[in-house]
Amino acid sequence: MQVPQRLKRAIDVAGASLRSRVRAEEQRASPDEMRLTALIAEDLVTYEGDLLAPGLWAVVAHRLGRRAERTRPGVARVALGGAHTALARGVDLVWGIKIPRPVALGRRVRLWHNGCMLLDANSIGNDVHIRHDTTFGAARGRATTRDELPTIEDGVELGSGVCVLGAVCVGQNAVVGANSVVLRDVPAGVTVMGVPARVIPT
Amino acid sequence: MTIRPLPRRHPLPSGSENQNPAGMGLIDLLREDFRTHDHDALSGGFWALAVHRFGNWRMGIKSAVLRPPLTALYRVGYQLVIAAYGIDIPYNARLGRRIRFEHHGCIFVGVWSMGDDVVFRHSATIGLARRGASEAPTIGSRVEIGPGACIVGGIRVGNDTHIGANTVLADNLADGASVLGNPAQLVKTQQAVGNEAS
Numbered sequence: 001m002q003v004p005q006r007l008k009r010a011i012d013v014a015g016a017s018l019r020s021r022v023r024a025e026e027q028r029a030s031p032d033e034m035r036l037t038a039l040i041a042e043d044l045v046t047y048e049g050d051l052l053a054p055g056l057w058a059v060v061a062h063r064l065g066r067r068a069e070r071t072r073p074g075v076a077r078v079a080l081g082g083a084h085t086a087l088a089r090g091v092d093l094v095w096g097i098k099i100p101r102p103v104a105l106g107r108r109v110r111l112w113h114n115g116c117m118l119l120d121a122n123s124i125g126n127d128v129h130i131r132h133d134t135t136f137g138a139a140r141g142r143a144t145t146r147d148e149l150p151t152i153e154d155g156v157e158l159g160s161g162v163c164v165l166g167a168v169c170v171g172q173n174a175v176v177g178a179n180s181v182v183l184r185d186v187p188a189g190v191t192v193m194g195v196p197a198r199v200i201p202t
Numbered sequence: 203m204t205i206r207p208l209p210r211r212h213p214l215p216s217g218s219e220n221q222n223p224a225g226m227g228l229i230d231l232l233r234e235d236f237r238t239h240d241h242d243a244l245s246g247g248f249w250a251l252a253v254h255r256f257g258n259w260r261m262g263i264k265s266a267v268l269r270p271p272l273t274a275l276y277r278v279g280y281q282l283v284i285a286a287y288g289i290d291i292p293y294n295a296r297l298g299r300r301i302r303f304e305h306h307g308c309i310f311v312g313v314w315s316m317g318d319d320v321v322f323r324h325s326a327t328i329g330l331a332r333r334g335a336s337e338a339p340t341i342g343s344r345v346e347i348g349p350g351a352c353i354v355g356g357i358r359v360g361n362d363t364h365i366g367a368n369t370v371l372a373d374n375l376a377d378g379a380s381v382l383g384n385p386a387q388l389v390k391t392q393q394a395v396g397n398e399a400s
Contacts, residue, residue, distance in 0.1 A: 095285060160310070160352055161325065179368050180384070195384055
């Protein structure tokens, strides 16, 4: 039977809209909701397929650790946890990148260049770019709860040598200049720079 | 899964030829770098430069049989230097002679070209002003770079300049000037004060 042309077009349009909705859903999915393989494949794309990029290994190790925490006790959990410990320790030793396990790390996060990073944040959003020598942590001493640590929202761009300390929030798509020390909240979309960091007109 | 457009590569020279300082062979260059680093066979700076010089030297070898193994060797050396010492110098950055790394760790040298007798310290970064930018800095000779300094953007840093610790420099710097701070401020040097007085 010949499908009328108009009906066919309607089916095509409906299919395309459904697919794009699924894709948008996928794009919004948090890393914990995604399949581990898809997540790591996406990281590989983020790092342009550079298997020797230090940041790639740090991120992959962290993904394994996060997944281990969400896996039911058993062989898989022990294997994931062990792989995380071995990889994360190795990355810390070789390149000096440390992302503690409780950090909620977003998707497509890129750590540029080599090493010297301690990224102890409450959460790090999607599409964040972090450069070497960056420190996230508590303002004084050790944090007793995760709320005392910084929150980095989606799309934030950090220069090299940045320190973000204390319970501060760096807003969406903000740019933090090199060697800045951020001790107060940064509004979304602005550029900050200096010690302590101040908003600069762009 | 979505695939976003890839960010652009560093806008450095293409690296299709040997950019080592002219008039010197590889061995002579390495000997000089070794001397610059006080004959210290374990200094990170010497190994980073050795790998960099080797990476350039191999681009002068045009044979399709000899080049690939040399390239493989270069890549292994490059990764080892990053892992062991944290010094990342892409081979296509054009470097001068007698460059010295006082200390290693967190060093990235994404420079268009650099003169002779430049001194680096740890955590010094030279690179783009922001992701996707198209220009890297040009650095003169006899430049002192303090620990944690950042030199970014398509700027020109003059000869005989000093860049203080943790300084962020994003503007051109005249010959003989000194800067300090974030953002960088000019500092009066003994020489500049002397010139004003006379």
